[in-house]
Amino acid sequence: MAVLVIADNDNAHLRDGTHKTVTAALKLSGDVDVLVLGSGVSAVAAEAAKIAGVRKVLTAESDALGHGIAEAQADAALALAGNYDAILVPATAGGKNFAPRIAAKLDVAPISDIVEVVSADTFVRPIYAGNALETVQSSDAKKVITVRPTAFPAAGEGGSASVEAVSGADAAKTRFVSEEMVKSDRPELAAAKIVVSGGRAMGSAEEFQAVIEPLADKLGAAVGASRAAVDAGYAPNDYQVGQTGKVVAPQLYIAVGISGAIQHLAGMKDSKVIVAINKDADAPIFQVADYGLVADYKSAVPELLSALTAAGK
Amino acid sequence: MKVLVPVKRVIDYNVKARVKADQTGVDLANVKMSMNPFCEIAVEEAVRLKEKGAATEVVIVSIGPAQAQETIRTALAMGGDRGILITSDADLEPLAVAKLLKAVVAEEQPGLVLMGKQAIDGDNNAVGQMLSALLDWPQATYASAIEISGSAAKVTREVDGGLQTLDVDLPAVVTADLRLNEPRYASLPNIMKAKKKEITQKTVADYGVDVAPRLTVVKVTEPAKRSAGVKVESAADLVSKLTTAGVL
Numbered sequence: 001m002a003v004l005v006i007a008d009n010d011n012a013h014l015r016d017g018t019h020k021t022v023t024a025a026l027k028l029s030g031d032v033d034v035l036v037l038g039s040g041v042s043a044v045a046a047e048a049a050k051i052a053g054v055r056k057v058l059t060a061e062s063d064a065l066g067h068g069i070a071e072a073q074a075d076a077a078l079a080l081a082g083n084y085d086a087i088l089v090p091a092t093a094g095g096k097n098f099a100p101r102i103a104a105k106l107d108v109a110p111i112s113d114i115v116e117v118v119s120a121d122t123f124v125r126p127i128y129a130g131n132a133l134e135t136v137q138s139s140d141a142k143k144v145i146t147v148r149p150t151a152f153p154a155a156g157e158g159g160s161a162s163v164e165a166v167s168g169a170d171a172a173k174t175r176f177v178s179e180e181m182v183k184s185d186r187p188e189l190a191a192a193k194i195v196v197s198g199g200r201a202m203g204s205a206e207e208f209q210a211v212i213e214p215l216a217d218k219l220g221a222a223v224g225a226s227r228a229a230v231d232a233g234y235a236p237n238d239y240q241v242g243q244t245g246k247v248v249a250p251q252l253y254i255a256v257g258i259s260g261a262i263q264h265l266a267g268m269k270d271s272k273v274i275v276a277i278n279k280d281a282d283a284p285i286f287q288v289a290d291y292g293l294v295a296d297y298k299s300a301v302p303e304l305l306s307a308l309t310a311a312g313k
Numbered sequence: 314m315k316v317l318v319p320v321k322r323v324i325d326y327n328v329k330a331r332v333k334a335d336q337t338g339v340d341l342a343n344v345k346m347s348m349n350p351f352c353e354i355a356v357e358e359a360v361r362l363k364e365k366g367a368a369t370e371v372v373i374v375s376i377g378p379a380q381a382q383e384t385i386r387t388a389l390a391m392g393g394d395r396g397i398l399i400t401s402d403a404d405l406e407p408l409a410v411a412k413l414l415k416a417v418v419a420e421e422q423p424g425l426v427l428m429g430k431q432a433i434d435g436d437n438n439a440v441g442q443m444l445s446a447l448l449d450w451p452q453a454t455y456a457s458a459i460e461i462s463g464s465a466a467k468v469t470r471e472v473d474g475g476l477q478t479l480d481v482d483l484p485a486v487v488t489a490d491l492r493l494n495e496p497r498y499a500s501l502p503n504i505m506k507a508k509k510k511e512i513t514q515k516t517v518a519d520y521g522v523d524v525a526p527r528l529t530v531v532k533v534t535e536p537a538k539r540s541a542g543v544k545v546e547s548a549a550d551l552v553s554k555l556t557t558a559g560v561l
Contacts, residue, residue: 104443109527128330181475303548
């Protein structure tokens with residue numbers, strides 16, 4: 001069987017989720033091609049060609065693809081679908097946006113957010129905010145699957161796949177107007193080794209920045225937030241960790257002033273080590289935390305910063 | 314313009330789902346059920362569009378067991394005009410739901426389908442996109458702002474890295490994200506009034522749509538439990554434990 005992986009990229013760089021999706025794809029078949037959608041993506045294609053195990057890289061370019069418009073993305077993939085038995089897409093906001101369109105056009109059931117490949121037609125995926133794992137077997141001839149990147153290791157480098165251009169696609173009924181991206185020099189949240197997240201307890205955007213950001217910078221960590229912190233305007237939407245935000249699984253997750261609602265845990269409970277700093281000893285976050293510090297963040301975070309300095313970090 | 318709002322009856326978002334001992338699914342017997350939170354946001358937005366004069370009628374549709382009628386009543390109490398209940402005892406997959414909704418769209422001819430971005434039970438995040446594909450309509454998912462102007466809608470979307478604004482021709486499918494609005498509570502008089510609003514009863518068979526499942530659930534299991542952690546006394550203690558654990 002042949003598998004097509006659709007790369008996650010921002011027209012300039014390949015995102016980490018692509019390498020992880022290739023790992024999932026290689027469990028299905030040795031014949032894995034990567035499709036790069038966008039505009040001006042030659043650098044992205046070159047990065048994709050280096051992923052170990054990739055047979056061929058295809059590039060499709062157009063204005064609509066450069067802006068990540070779902071209709072164009074699905075159409076470009078559908079033009080190639082005849083050659084593949086499975087199409088795998090990283091389960092990012094971008095991937096989840098167009099993958100179900102491909103499935104509907106192919107008249108197959110999409111399989112969302114898989115965390116394990118059991119066999120070529122059987123997969124495991126979390127349901128109910130990660131409180132249950134469902135093993136499903138697909139009877140469709142073609143599979144359209146989104147892959148949870150945090151559940152798979154990144155495929156290595158060292159490949160030398162050929163790069164080939166295929167035709168792009170446009171979206172007649174949808175026009176790009178503008179975008180407003182959050183600027184950050186910190187590591188990308190979904191791929192960071194350490195994540196420091198703040199919750200409602202911060203009380204204001206200024207306090208959030210004053211408490212969470214220095215700690216994140218000290219640790220070289222990405223910044224996350226609970227829904228409460230995002231809803232209250234303390235942090236941008238893009239920082240939200242949880243069932244409906246980003247799912248992360250870093251080496252170390254530090255939750256500051258976060259109670260640990262079901263929906264938040266869904267986004268971080270696969271982290272290797274979880275630390276909770278909360279003044280409420282009964283907060284649910286302590287039930288999943290490996291190390292808990294019952295203290296007011298106002299004193300605990302500065303103490304943590306000096307303890308880190310003292311330890312030479 | 315008529316707005317069609319699909320709503321789903323799901324386990325209440327505060328309830329922790331329990332896996333059945335025989336691994337056939339999640340135990341929903343005697344569990345509190347509610348309207349999916351994202352569907353509430355979609356209903357609220359549709360009602361606001363009507364209040365602004367951008368929509369003329371808000372039609373609520375739900376597919377599920379007979380009790381899904383309660384979910385429709387809730388949406389009618391929030392300001393929906395009438396409901397359509399398509400009863401089905403089976404737990405339909407997103408593909409089947411999208412096909413049924415396509416048939417409802419063909420009957421109702423709405424100018425906009427406004428729905429939640431995902432249901433908190435299946436966590437699929439697929440029906441809106443699939444409906445839009447089946448209809449060959451444009452889609453605008455994860456909406457945090459919607460502005461209708463003439464024959465198009467300007468939609469701001471929550472994407473990885475920030476926000477994106479798209480202009481889509483109507484009719485279109487728009488899916489609601491958390492930040493779109495804060496849904497209103499239905500007042501008691503409105504709950505009473507909603508009892509008089511019309512709900513058309515249909516069955517899946519009425520639509521002649523193929524809803525056969527494509528996926529077989531082999532088993533449903535509990536995720537691995539995390540081993541109990543420890544409380545530390547001080548920040549210095551924490552740093553030394555993390556250093557020993559090799560994560561710093």
